[in-house]
Amino acid sequence: MFKYEMMSSKPSATSIPTYEERLEDLINEISSRDISRGRFLWRTKAVENVTWNETERVISASVFGSKKYSVTIAFEDLDASGECDCKARVDCSHVVALIFKAREIKILPAQIPYSATAQPAAEPDSIFGAIPLKFGKKLPNNAMKFLKSADSWWKSRKRTISIIDFSKALGRSTYWRSETHEIYPEQFPPQSAAEYLAYLTQLARKVDMPVPFPIELIVDLDVLIRLENQWNALRDTQKWRHVLGSWKNPEALVDHTPPVLRFRLTKNDPVIEIRQPGESEFTLARAKDLKPLILRNNYDEPPAEMSAGSHIVLRTLVDKYGELRATDVKAMSSSLNKSLSQLASSADLFHSHVVGMNGIQVEFSSDHLVWNLANPDEGTDYYELSLKTESGEIPLPPLAILTGKPLRYITCDRVYALDYWPFGNESVSWPQRIPVKALESDEGINALAKLKLSPPKHLAEKIQIISADIVVRCRIFHYDNAATDYLQISGKTTFGDYEVPLLWNGENWVHGRSSEPQKTPPHDTFIQIDKSTIAPTTLWLRKMTKKTAAFDYSEIWTEQRIQGKDWPEQFISWLDERPEGCLVELDSNLASLRDGNVAGYVQIQIEETSAEIDWFDLSVALHVDDSTLTQEEINLLLKAKGKWVRIEGKGWRKLSFQLSEEQIKELADLGLAVDDFSHEKQRLHALQLGSLTKKNTSLLGSERVQQIKRRIEDIQTRVTPPAPEAITATLRPYQLEGFHFLAYLTANNFGGVLADDMGLGKTLQTLTWIAWLRKEKNITEPMLVICPKSVQDNWQNECIKFFPELKVEIWNRTNADSKKAISDSTNLLVINYAQLRNNEELLRSVTWGAVILDEAQAIKNPSSQNAKAACSLVARHRLALTGTPIENRLLDLWSIFAFAMPGVLGKRASFVRNFDGKVDLFARRRLSARTRPFLLRRTKNEVARDLPDRVEEDILVEFEGTQAALYKAELKRARAQLLKVETSKQLDKLRFNILTSLLRLRQICCHPRLLGLETSSKKAKKDSLSEDSTKVTALMELLEPLMEEGQKVLVFSQFLEMLEIIRDEITQREWPFFMLTGQTEDRGKIVDSFQNHEGAGIFLISLKAGGAGLNLTAASYVVLFDPWWNPAVEAQAIDRTHRIGQKQTVFAYRLLIKDTIEEKIRRLQKHKGNIANDILGEENFAQALTLDDFQFLLGDETDE
DSSP states (O other), X not given: OOOOOBSSOOOOTTSOOOHHHHHHHHHXXXXXXXXXHHHHHHHTTOEEEEEEETTTTEEEEEEESSSEEEEEEEEETTEEEEEESSTTOBSOHHHHHHHHHHHHHTOSOOOOOOOGGGSOOOOTTSHHHHSOGGGXXXXXXXXXXXXXXXXXXXXXXXXXXEHHHHHHHTTOOOSSOOOEEESSOTTSOOSSHHHHHHHHHHHHHHTTOOOOTTXXXXXXXXXXXXXXXXXHHHHHHHHHHXXXXXXXXXXXXXXXXXXXXXXXXXXXXXXXXXXXXXXXXXXXXXHHHHGGGOOSSOTTSOOTTXXXXXXXXXXXXXXXXXXXXXXXXXXXXXXXXXXXHHHHTSHHHHHHHEEOTTSSBOEEEEEEEEEEEEOOOTTOOEEEEEEEOTTSOOOOOOSEEEOSSSEEEEOSSEEEEESOOOSTTOOOOSSEEEEHHHHSSHHHHHHHHHTTOOOOHHHHTTEEEEEOEEEEEEEEEOOTTOSSOEEEEEEEEEOTTSSOOEEEOSSSEEEOOOSSOOOOOOTTOEEEEEOTTHHHHHXXXXXXXXXXXXXXXXXXXXEEEOOSTTHHHHHHHHHHTOOTTEEEEEOHHHHHHHHOEEEEEEEEEEEEOSSSTTEEEEEEEEEESOTTOOHHHHHHHHHHTTSOEEETTTEEEEEEEOOOHHHHHHHHHTTOOGGGOOSSOEEEEGGGGGGGGSSOOSSSOHHHHHHHHHHHHHSOOOOOOOOOTTOOSOOOHHHHHHHHHHHHHHHTTOOEEEOOOTTSOHHHHHHHHHHHHHHHSOOXXXXXXXXXXXXXXXXXXXXXXXXXXXOEEEOOHHHHTTOOSOOTTOSEEEEEHHHHHHTHHHHHTSEESXXXXXXXXXXXXXXXXXXXXXXXXXESOEEEEOSOSOSSSTHHHHHHHHHHSTTTTOOHHHHIIIIITSOOTTHHHHHHHHHGGGEEOOOTTTTGGGSOSEEEEEEEEOOXXXXXHHHHHHHHHHHHHHHTOOSHHHHHHHHHHHHHHHHHHHHHHHOGGGGTOOOSOHHHHHHOGGGGOHHHHHHHHHHHHHHHHTOEEEEEESOHHHHXXXXXXXXXXXXXXXXEOTTOSOHHHHHHHHHHOOSOEEEEEEHHHHSSSOOOTTOOEEEESSOOSOHHHHHHHHTTTSSTTOOSOEEEEEEEETTSHHHHHHHHHHHXXXXXXXXXXXXXXXXXXXXXXXXXXXXXXXXX
């Protein structure tokens, strides 16, 4: 720590210290450690929001250290004091940071400095003279030392300095740096000592050696910044001048195409040729051509400027140290064989880098070379061995033999296939002359066998063939204290004691030691060892064990840990792959895997349950052909479901059911599979056992069959009441059948599922059932329908239409939240699934006459809140309605039945195990058998004879949220305009404005975006467009089951942007779609694509562009997204599919927003269709609208 000593007495009244001087005195009172930390905070821009209060004479700021601190410096009398809200409270590093920042931004006002008489004298052109007068005080020793050195350098105008000299002046030492630095650029020499000192400060920052305090405060910051910017601009200019000057003229650019290397195959040794860049011909490669291409540091990596093929050629000449050993290539050398093998892996690579003697491609011959042995000519003692083509020609000597299957035999002009090559890298020519005595020996006879050549006739009868005798022993071994057992394998190959035996070590065969002396063949007998079985046995053994467990020269054991339930199957599979000629010996444990299949003969046993009528407990009576097994062990085999089980003292056993194909089908008709068999009982309804009564079966005794038959006869399976009079509709035959099915469920206290295709009238059938329940079964409790929000109003409309005396209550968004109880006057309550979740406690407190789930796939996830809430409701009867009972997996159906008929499909875990979690050809058949008594499903094709050609339905949905608010606001504006109209003339003047308001109201009904309104963030719009539109949500709910069924649908809208919004929503769901608008050019092509498209698809069509002239009979569903003024135009749109060639009933749906202009347009279509004869559009129709029409369209319901 140091303090400045004043060189003059205290200032007089006429010499008041400046603010800067007071800050200087303040910093003298602060420790060097805090000064250092404060300087760091200042440099890292930790000081923010600096303000000066002239009245209070206070600087304040925020300083960010470990957290944000508030710092102030107050000026009183002749002093300054700093305060902070950190632990130090006063004169801390944060105060220092604020002092530096205040000086940097020059926030303090100027004051009269000390009088000149109080300042030290200094030379005008010296470093000391550059120091402001306010620092006329004694400086620290290290600062004085640096300034003296700096003054000396300035006087000599020193421009460069070594880092050693500079660090000494700074009071530092450096031992590992020796560079020299510029103090200032030659182009911009310092004009004063102050600038020179600024340059030195800049250099100190550059070399990361700060100048001593307080020199950095002395330097004028503006000067420092100006010089630094000036020098940076100079460096940037110099750099770019160098870069721009290095650019070459285009005509001077040299082609840097890499050289290409190749082999030229000659009759003797191959040569390497090179084609240099810019040349068209190859020449013989010389050392000076090749050396620049070699990477010294890593010869295994190809140089960047060479192709992979050229690199392979080059590596032939490079030794293991990366040096060029020679320029000549030796035929049959290992390096040549390796390089040519790599090139031959690609035909293109080979032909690009290998040519024959004449410089053209080497031909791949279709001939397969075979070995040939010529007997000795008369008077000679040599056999002649050679290779020949299939046509009998002898090939030229090989230049290389390429590895692979088959081998490749390369000459200077051809490549042949070859099975076996015995000569290694030896260069040979044909024929090879073999002495008679060499060939007519044991070695010679065995060599001929390897070449697949027959021995000379006079030797054949003297040859004794000894086959390799391979014995593989397998055993189970248990180590003390080990948790698992081990499979140990020993392999041994003997050759009739004519050769040393081979032992298997887990990877290869090694020589062992024979206890018997090696045999000598009889006189005049040749021993041929057949080792052909060794190679396949080697590959087979390598699949099993690796680790060596025990070793001696007579036997080696390798081992593998036995783990996993599938290990027995893996071992058996390995045994089945055993090659011929290999004998396997198994210990008693492993032998049980070969002989441990237990035959099981099945008979079903049933007994009536005491708790529930018409239910039976089913169990399996199993008889096995292994009398040694106990019942407990048989139960273990049943539980294993066809897997191997290791039984103590008896080895492995596996149960195999002896079932005929007919018995397997009978089980499937019961909803059972072999995997369902266990010692535990299963509960089935009598109707689920009905298939056993229709045929003779060996699975169940005749007495039990009769018992089931009697029980089924007692069940009311044929309930056929007439349709109730309260229903105003005439049911079609299939709808009457559906009502009878629901009545049958009720008569037997069943719940069930009505799963008819969409559009077949599930709602009408359900209302008929409800009417029957109320009249015939005297059910007075309220009924509950839970459905998607988009079809709530449809239920109300259907009730009004077909069951008008039923008192229906619809919960909407405004009244659902306030419900405390169910109204006593309500016969049928219709809610949506969200309201079910939100009001679960209230709904669960009511005992319902019936609970109906419409679109019951909404509870397909049994873990969802929807499913749990639905299953918790108390009801006398339960019914699920769905057109798609199975959307993604069979578990969907289990979840629906968990509501409708709990327990009929067993527990979820067993269902997943037996149905949903496996590939089973009979899975759906078994599931159909289980659900048949409780599920009815008809498709459109099945009931086509009962359907009309065309069915039209209006689907009303209700506004919510922002869309409803926008509509109300626009409606208010439109009504305000209409109030101004009293006469026809006034109407004509305002007709355009009112029609514009009507258009805006219709657009809001579709989607607020049609008005250009941003109702959600851009990201939200992208993620889910339907959130902003009730109608888009309803459309998606309508399309989803149709897509699941594989139907084709036409969707019409008069608004192009609306079609684009629907398209984006469909794209997110990954449904296939087509689109036709007025901008579509090739209409015929896109229509054909839709007509010929396989599976589900949606065709988005502009009502104006596609309302006429199209034949779209591939679709049987039409959705009119928004109503058109003219009903004739809508009829034409529906007629795109309802025309000659349509083989199915056409279902047309109009999506309308309830209590809006859309619903009123629909009414206007029905009541005033006579004025809508012009099918050209809505312009003429709009002209025909009267004042009464406008008042009807824009008026309140109460005004009508």
